[in-house]
Amino acid sequence: MYIIIVGCGRVGSQLSQLLQMEGHNVVIIDRKKASLERLGKRFNGLTITGDGSNLGVLKEAGIEKADAFVAVTESDKSNIMIAQIGQKMFKVPRVIARIYEPDLAEIYRGFGLSVISGTMLIAARIRDRIIESHLSSYLTESGHLGVLEVPVASKLEGKKIKEVNIPGEFLTVALRKGNNHPIIPSPDSILKKGDYILGVIMIKSLRKVKKKLGVE
Numbered sequence: 001m002y003i004i005i006v007g008c009g010r011v012g013s014q015l016s017q018l019l020q021m022e023g024h025n026v027v028i029i030d031r032k033k034a035s036l037e038r039l040g041k042r043f044n045g046l047t048i049t050g051d052g053s054n055l056g057v058l059k060e061a062g063i064e065k066a067d068a069f070v071a072v073t074e075s076d077k078s079n080i081m082i083a084q085i086g087q088k089m090f091k092v093p094r095v096i097a098r099i100y101e102p103d104l105a106e107i108y109r110g111f112g113l114s115v116i117s118g119t120m121l122i123a124a125r126i127r128d129r130i131i132e133s134h135l136s137s138y139l140t141e142s143g144h145l146g147v148l149e150v151p152v153a154s155k156l157e158g159k160k161i162k163e164v165n166i167p168g169e170f171l172t173v174a175l176r177k178g179n180n181h182p183i184i185p186s187p188d189s190i191l192k193k194g195d196y197i198l199g200v201i202m203i204k205s206l207r208k209v210k211k212k213l214g215v216e
Contacts (some may be wrong), residue, residue: 001025004066006052006082007073008035011098011118015070020045027061053082058090068094076100083113146203147173148210152195155214162187164197166212169205174198 001024005012008030016028016039026045029052030036036047050057052073063069069086071079076099083097097115099105105117148170150156156164161172175185176196191197201209209215 001067002062002065003027003068003070004029004058004061004063004086005070005072006030007071007079007098008032008038008047009072009074012070012072013038015072016045017043029057029061053078053085055085055089058085063090063092066090066092068092068096070095071097076104080104080108080113080115083115087113144203146201146206148199148201148206148215150197150199150213150215152191152193152197153214154193156191156197157193159191160187161185161189161191161197164191164213165199166205166209168202170199170201170209170213172197172199 001019003019003024003026005016005026005028008016008028012028012030013035016026020026020043027048028036028039028045029048029050031049031051033049036049039045039047046061048057048061050060052058052071063086066086069083069090069092071082071086073079073082079097079099083095086092087095095114097108097113099108099115099117100119102117102120105115105120108115161175165171172185174182174197175189175191176182176198177192178194182198
């Protein structure tokens with residue numbers, strides 16, 4: 001993919017290096033030349049010193065052929081404006097903006113922009129580590145839905161997947177046997193001790209679901 005990133009802070013630089021390692025063509029733009037230097041000599045993508053909201057700079061970066069366009073500067077307002085330029089003016093297929101303020105993220109998400117609130121994701125992840133180490137509640141940034149990993153103990157042994165599901169609160173989506181890779185089970189798959197089930201869970205039902213499934 002041909003990917004343009006605006007903002008070479010910690011997120012932008014790390015993202016560009018990850019994408020480059022995966023073989024993508026990466027262009028990164030930042031107002032400050034010193035920020036671009038954090039990429040190091042191993043980065044072989046294109047770097048441009050300039051304003052990521054400037055049409056001339058974006059055309060120099062090749063936005064007209066971009067497959068994805070990402071705005072991760074330190075300013076929410078700048079990221080929204082830059083993302084709208086990529087989405088509405090240049091019709092880039094995938095446009096993503098990072099927003100610090102969760103409430104602002106919800107507003108612009110309602111306008112059709114693909115936004116990610118790092119504040120909400122980090123808060124949710126820390127909360128998971130505090131409350132339940134097997135829970136990932138950042139499946140959606142609202143914090144209402146998560147993924148729970150449940151070890152199959154005696155209470156669940158011999159049951160079918162469909163008997164474990166709790167309508168409206170917990171739905172099994174994957175099954176892992178021992179150290180093997182997870183699989184998507186059928187509703188009639190039989191659970192054995194030592195298995196792990198992974199299910200989508202409503203966060204508000206966490207305590208109730210854990211008790212029903214016998215999770216300590």
